[in-house]
Amino acid sequence: MPITLLENSQTTYYDYIVSEQKDAETFLFIHGLGCDSTLWDDIIPFLKPKYNLVVFDLPGHGRNKLSENVGFSLSLIFSDIEHILFTENIPSCHVVGYAGGGNIALEAVLKQKKWVRSLTLISTPIFMPFQIGEQEMRKRFATIEEGKKQQVFKSIIDGITVIASEERKSRLEGMMNRVDIRSYKDFYKVCKNSVQEYSPEKFKNVDLPIFLLVGEFDATFPPKLHLFDDTYLNSSRFLIIPNAGNAVMVDKPKQLVELLDDFVIQYVLGSPPSLKGRGYVDKLNFELQSIVNSGIRQVNSRNTIELHFLTSFKVLLDGKEIEGKWNQRKAKQIFSYILYHQQVTRDQLYDVFWPDLELTKARNQLRVSLNHIKSIIEGFTGDDLSKYIDIGRDLIVTSVRVKSDGENLLNEIEQLKLVSYSDRAAKVVELIARLPEVLFPGLYDEWVLELRSSIEMELTSIIEDLLDEDLDPSEEINMLKYLIKIHPNEELYYEQILFALEQERKYSEMDFYEDKLNSLK
Template sequence: MSYYKTNDADIYYEYIRSADPNAETIVLAHGLGLDLTTWKFLIPYLQDFHLLMFDFRGHGRTVSKAYEINWKTLYKDFKNLLHFLEIKRYHYAGHGLGGHFGIELFSTFGEKAMSFTLLSTPCYYPEKVAQKAIQFREKIASFLNPNDFADFMIPQILYDRTAEKYELVKEAYLRSDQAKHIDFLKLIAQSLSLEKLTAISIPTLLLSGEFDTNYPPSLTTISSNYFPQCKTYIIPDSSNLVFVDRPQLVSEHIKRFYFEKQKFINRAKDRTIFPYLEELNKHLYSKKDDVSEHSLQIHFLHQFNIAYGTKKIEGQWNRRKAKEIISYLAICKKVSRDKLIEVFWPDLPLPKAQNQLRVSLSHLRKILGDYQFIIKITNKHVQITENYQCDVLTLRQKLHEYQFTEDEYMRLSIAAELLNIWKGNILEDFYDNWAVELKRELEDLLLALFEDAYALSIRLEKRAIALQFEKILKESKGEINDIRIS
């Protein structure tokens, strides 16, 4: 076991030398919550290289005193280790945390390497989605012990789950400091920047897993537009841990990238040939997050709220059935005028109901003001014309996802996410028949899901989350069928 000692840390590393003393060196930097042992299956295919692997602080066998989690601290550890081992030239390959550290290394800190390989590491992630992902993982981590947390994470990152591979990854998780996991995740999220990539001039190889749950290959494609010299490939039959799932194929891509002369295309320059491609170039290189800036959000599961991008649309929503109509449209997207009359004014004579609808739609337009373009009103139909997000539709999607997910740990994670939704006040301010029926439907489906998830959590011996399901079921139903926590 090898350690490099600093004033406040003992950095664990392994330096495997090739039989060829003149071989080039590859630095392998592990992912978040893991350690250097995860490179085990890749090492046999890289024997023509010297290999340096190390454990970041808070991971593996590295031991450190209290420290602030930032890139500068990790950079200092890394530079001192290279100096100690007298390594001046190297290729760098990073996964997850190690990949993001590499981005900081070659952009913020201005380091140079012979090449840069990013393994399943997105350089772009929509800000709102990232925050929700962090909140979700934070909640999961709060009620799962390290052993259960590892079991929760592994199905998300490992595709070829043989007993040997599963055990290796799990042991790596158990050696990491779970208390620091979310802090590192927040550091990564705060550091995401496509601009940084444009400053990385060294040859860059991006490899992503075909079945990566959290970071699909499409995110890697976005990143590839910003690296000046970049090749990107999708590794088939793999998830996030591409080098564990398909080590031989990953090694072949890496060696080909190192040894074969690469031809890089300046994508941005090529797209200035024609006017329409120049416009595409501007769109791809826009620094704005189109999803967060320009998407319509309609929420009414608990409290009514409508916004376009970051702008909340305020007005007299409680008058003339404005919030009810826009919410109903969110469920249906396109509705006939006759259907709206049937739903909202079923007891009025037709002429009066038609007049009420005209008045309500006029009021709705007035509230929307500059955002009237989000709905289209014709003589026959009313519809939402923009793409939009709706919390009720999201809930329905999650209920459907739970039903058709086979992996038990993934099912339990979906159910845990839905715990946040249960507040006992679904559609509280809506009283029309359609809303009452929808409320009853969603509550029945949620309670049925929680009852199933309760049994599942008992079977998987997840006591902490089982207690949460039990509490909801007792409050709502007064009893739980057959199963009790021992």
């Protein structure tokens, strides 16, 4: 049924299917990017005996053509929906959004639209690393600009279904061929911009039944990605549909209908069981939420903090050194610990830095130290510390991307293990030549000493393995010198280097190591 919106003379096409059941609940379906209202054709026959159904075409999709002077926008879509609901006297409904249609539904919830009674999101992206979203958009748009629209759409269709018949795939292809390219691009940008603005904090006041659904074999937004979505929304229900792809309504229409019906009955109209209020579960959920939130903030952050403490202490924010009184109130030590681990508890900090103090005094010491760190960061950036470090009641987590030269060194050592023996010796010699005389100078807390020992033992293992090979004499000597430096009481290394020096006729150096060896006997 077409309706014309008077304010912009746009015609919106929709279908309102009235159930035979009196006082039936109403579903409103919002299709995804490049689709149209016929996307829902396979589930309508199973739902209409029990529910009223509203399906419509988004601007520039299906039968809904956009005038040149009208652009695809959320305000236009909400105006369409509200006009449909007013015309059909529908005060509220259960909204089902697929992919980008789910993002439109979420925006309605965030704008506190009263007509949303419950929300079902099917294969809808909520968390998406910023750079990946940007790259995919540029890739799609560039291919379309090259006149290869069909290539883009075929790739999408092949990726969103796993068991659909050729007839259903052909129907999807027909939908995408009807879409207006300007609207397609604008719809994509609306979704991308929405996703980039999402955060757990943004949804914390959302209080309505939410159902997240994803196909087991969704190749566009895999189930693992949607696990993050669940933490954003604290949804009422989250399910993975077996043997289904991204377009669940195409691959598993009957199962989708059963799940929608059960959700409305049990979670909207009924009282589902709840795990809340159980001490262990509440604590576990809180910890998991904190961990995920921290990781999400880091991935989406445009800022990077670099911790340099391998040779000397220095902290950089986006390439600029944060200067301040780091040598006071254990600021250098505590900040290094937080940045290196990225998530710590207050109890860990008490144990590491004030193991001998009673708890009350340790708490006071930590409070003073954190306030001092806060003054350094805020004095340098002009921003609240929470933009970079989130200090909670129990957890302290980084809110930005973190790099450290200590972590880089450990990764470099791991990479050495993958290098062939023929190249490994030279790379080891080059690495140990770059290392300072003492790792992490000026830091003597137990965790730093353990980190130093771990690095030295990893290098020792690699070098000892290499010493069994036929090495270049100079490389062998340099590696043995390093081993003697970190293991000055190991007689075997002295004997090995004396033999190597003699082979190279470096007699003057032999005297030094002979004296050292004799002092050990």
